[in-house]
Amino acid sequence: MPANMVDGNSNGRAAAAKAAMLSKLRTSTTGLNVEYTLASGQKTRRVHLDSTAGTLQLGIVRDVMKKYMPYYANTHTNVHFGAKLSTREFEWAHDMVLSFFDALASALRQICSNK
16 A cells, blocks of 8 residues: 555544544533523523633543642743743643644734733
8 A cells, every 4th residue: 555545444543533532522511511491491402602702611621720720820930830830831732722723823922922
């Protein structure tokens, strides 16, 4: 098989892994399983459409933040160890977002900078 071809089995495993990850995100997102009672008495499931104002929290984010919160400190300073740790973690998360969106890091750093 040529080096640039991926066998069908690899594609199938990748698709299955992606489907499993999306399912896990859907089931662990805080607030997706909320039901509201309408004036008519009918119940309806939450439909979140306003991710501009704020997104629902993913379970993985909640879990990571729970572990991180005891170490939380102000970012962008090197006065003490907690601040260095927070700055490092902030920069890591920022780089992950940039990578996720496949954006030009320098342009988004200008836009997202809090300096």
